[in-house]
Amino acid sequence: MTKQSVRVGLFVTCLVDLFRPSVGFAAVKLLEAAGCVVEVPAAQTCCGQPAYNSGDRADTAALARNVIAAFEGFDHVVAPSGSCAGMLKHHYPRLFDDDPAMKARAERFADKVHELVSFLVDVMEMPDQGVRWEATATYHDSCSGLRELKVREQPRALLGKVEGLTLTPLPGAETCCGFGGTFAVKYGEVSTDMVSRKCDDVAATGADLLLAGDLGCLMNIAGRFRREGKRVECRHVAEVLAGLRDVPAIGEGG
Structure with a gap:
């Protein structure tokens, strides 16, 4: 199978769909630039993580069945979120320990799941896109992406190719921002x-x-910056890699 024939199902995520569609558009742009044929199944729903973290296994399993059915026909399933990708990849199979047939489907599905930037680097070996973005930036590692999916060096590798972008280390980059979905509530x-x-x-x-x-982290941090009166732009890494300069920063009307 050539790179040009790779069919990718994009799992958009709730936060991207409802609050930051530009991340979804950026993901499609990057995946197509890497040689993928991208589709966005209309039947997809929430991954079920809020219900799962609250102990509601029945509703989570129902959502999981729907998501698995919607994405089974693709070569890969890609999400612009370590949190949602971690749910799909690591937690879906555990929902069906009492249903061997469904558990096998969930495991086959999980094997195809990737976080966006790690997929671009580790699977598609994405070349330099010639993007320029003048800024001094720092990078926050989300908990799920880092710990469940081992996403750390991949975004930094791609950002290192962006002309004009200076990436400076963030002390405590691996420390949780405090969002954690329902934890913040x-x-x-x-x-x-x-x-x-x-x-x-x-x-x-x-x-x-x-x-x-992860958009959850970014919205949480951007909201706190705004309340403290500090001006630091917050953006999803995909938006910068795709060169979406005309999109306002998170919390600034976008």
């Missing part, structure tokens, strides 16, 4: 303290642009 005070510390670390780098691969 259930433990608001703890979450606020965590994201405030993260904002302090970002500001200390002197960067004017914060990048990450």
Whole structure:
């Protein structure tokens, strides 16, 4: 199978669909540039992570069955989110321990799941796209992408090819921003303290642009920056890699 014949099903994610469609458009642009044929199944729904983290296995399993059915025909399933990709890849098979046939389907599905940037680097070996973005940036590693999917060097490798972009290390880049989906709702005070510390670390780098691969982290951090009156742009890494300069930063009307 040649790279040009690779069929990719894009799992858009709820946050991208509802709050930041530009991330989805950027993902499609990057995947097509890498030689993929991209489709976005209309039947896809939430991955079920909020229900799963709240202990609702029945509703999670129902969502998982639907997602698996919608994406089974693709060579690869790609999500612009380490959190959602981690759910699809590592947690779906565990939902069906009492259903051997469905568990086998979930395992075959999980084998095809990738986080966007790691897929571009590790599978498609994406070449330099000739993008230019003048900024000093720093990068936040999301918990699921880093710990469940081992996504760390891949985004930095691609960002290193962006002309005009200076990438500066972020102290505590591997520390949680405090979002954690329902964690931010259930433990608001703890979450606020965590994201405030993260904002302090970002500001200390002197960067004017914060990048990450998970929209939940970015919305959480951008919201805290806004409340603290600090001006640091927050963007999904795919938007920069795709050169979407006309899209406002997260929390600034986009």
